[in-house]
Amino acid sequence: MITKGTRVTTPRGPGTVAYVRNLPPTYTMPEAVSVVLDANKGQPGYAGTVFRADVVKQTCFHEEE
Numbered sequence: 001m002i003t004k005g006t007r008v009t010t011p012r013g014p015g016t017v018a019y020v021r022n023l024p025p026t027y028t029m030p031e032a033v034s035v036v037l038d039a040n041k042g043q044p045g046y047a048g049t050v051f052r053a054d055v056v057k058q059t060c061f062h063e064e065e
Contacts (some may be wrong), residue, residue, distance in 0.1 A: 002033060002053070007060045008057040010051050014038050014059065029053075 002008065007019045015037040023031045030053035040046045 002030060002056060002058055006058055008033070008035055009039065009057045009059050010049070011055055012037055012039075012049065013017050015041075015049075017056075020053070 002017055002020060002052045004017055004019055006016060008017055015035040016031070016032040018036050020030050020034075021032045023029045031048050033053050033056045034048035034050050035056065036046070
């Protein structure tokens with residue numbers, strides 16, 4: 001299960017999940033995932049890139065905070 005803080009790989013490179021938007025009516029299946037890409041992390045005002053949930057792959061559980 002992908003949750004906030006999970007390290008993932010996307011079509012645009014690796015990153016950390018900022019939030020997950022789930023599908024109604026049960027809100028148990030992810031629809032989209034916002035990922036803070038490692039390559040863009042230092043850009044001012046960058047909060048994340050949204051991807052369809054089916055293209056985001058988990059690489060490990062959670063990034064150390």
